[in-house]
Amino acid sequence: MSVLAQGQVGDPVLNSVVFGAFVVITLFVVYRVGSRGSSTTDYYAAGGGLTGVQNGVALSGDFLSAASFLGVAGAIAIHGYDGFMYSIGYLVAWLVNLLLIAELVRNTGRFTMGDVLAFRMRQRPVRAAAATSTLVISLFYMLAQMAGAGAVVALLLDVHTKGGQALVISVVGLIMVFYVLVGGMKGTTWVQIIKAVVLLLCVVLMTVFLLGKFGFSLTALMEQAAANNTKGEKILDPGVQYGATPISTLDFISLSVALILGAAGLPHVLMRFYTVPDARQARISVVWTVGMMTVFYGATLIIGYGASALVGSERILAATGRENAAAPLLAFEIGGTVLMGIVAAVAFATILAVVAGLTITASASFAHDVYANILRRGKADPISEVRVARITALVIGILAILGGILANGQNVAFLVALAFAFAASANLSTLLYSLFWKRFNTTGTLWAMYGGLGSCLVLVFFSPVLSGAPTSILSGVDFHLFPLSNPGIISIPISFIAGYLGTILSRDKADPAKAREMEVRALTGIGR
């Protein structure tokens, strides 16, 4: 059937050895640097002692999920230019973080997004909303990563039975939980750093090799890519994937908007800004991330077209994992089993590291926002708070494993784009309003968060993602009312409008003294 199933590509033993080496090295590092301190700052924010460069590399590690690496390279290999739009959106998105979010968030909060949002609002309702949104986004994001894990396992270890894949997913999930429990934020950060560096090196080497193979002529590479793609020359221009109907074009615009506005609202990205000592280091973090992203996403274009040129779109789509197999297959084509092993192991490590980052974020939000500030009304002692965070991490880890096993093989790639739409709708509007609009109040915050989150969920429920299209999750039923797969273009404005209306229509007044304090803190970092 597929090339991989015939066992012609890759060597499961070698792949396992490369991946095993990654796990052993990272476990060793996590053990060495891991904070055995039980303070909340140690566990959530690595003691606030990372340098901007370390955090910038770790941010790249957090952000470059399996969707970015395997997904974008595959999308370019199959759909050409339209796939490249993902690369551009993911990169430009960092400017929102750089200019409006990173430094101000670093100065106003301590551990979670809820810290910033609840700063001058009524603590309990706002923290509950922030925690809800953090948990929903993290779980969706995590499910997407874990669901992809099954496909990578099949590719990497040649395990094709569902039971075998479930076993491997469980083992991976347990390693991830171990990273988080032993290493806390510091250990998790080092996993991200190691992964980001290996991933980037790998991608750069493949790119240089590909360019060299085609005499450093982009035209030669692209012509070969078009020749080996069933869609031919069309892949070099926009419109292959999204240009068919006016609706799909609108869907494309909706996705593009959600991509650039979503990155600044992702809870696991926001939480990283607390690991550095001051705003200047937070800025340096983003500068480094932008640098690494530029190299990475520039390389995805070459790798994507390279996969089409050397492997061909038909072979990619026939392989286990379909689009996601483009990068590993290309690696085999240019570097044999060794490079294929490295690329597959790096992809697997990517899933592992991103899920670890999501787990620590979700557990921090539950322990800090829900347990310490809502249930204990800010009077929890740090030791029990960290204990709650660790227990939560364990529970989330188990949920991730179960989710990964259940979602294995499902069409859930949309979940990542959806997590971006959620983040842009629920979090970005509230963050910007509370940082820049004095009158913004508790009611406005709640309306914006629940309005954005709720409209996203409703629109997705009635979208072709769930029913009514050949690619829908549920087949055989059709209750779709909303034509777009990505709700961003509607739900993001809804969230901004709801925040505005909630603020001006409600009787509760913003606390002007707190608003002034927040302005001073956000810009200067005084008092932190």
Next chain:
Amino acid sequence: MTQVVGRRAASSTAPPTPSATFGGIDGRAGTGGASGPDFDAIHRSPEFTVLRARFRRFVFTLTALFLLWYLSYVLLAAYAHEFMATRLTGSISVGLVLGFAQFASTIAITTVYARWARRRIDPAVARLHERAEAGR
């Protein structure tokens, strides 16, 4: 230069250093108002007002610019297929050049902002910090 940063009460607030020692003490952010620096006085000071205006003008302008530029690019890719498919040389199309121009502009904005913030924001913030410390 007038005295701008006063104090309300004796402080137990830790200085803004990376020290982790105060991390475990309070679980909440932004609740130290009563015993911290006098934020109202800082907020009123002309130094802060100027800094805030300068910061907002710069970042809002840059944000508007890059959003507009990105949206134009997305709309071109969505609706102007012919134009984007125009070949400049070999297989290099207008679309590809504009795509890489997004990369270039992102790098440019990042560089410009980082340099500007280092020269125009960091020193002003450091001065406000000194006053807040001195006012203790």
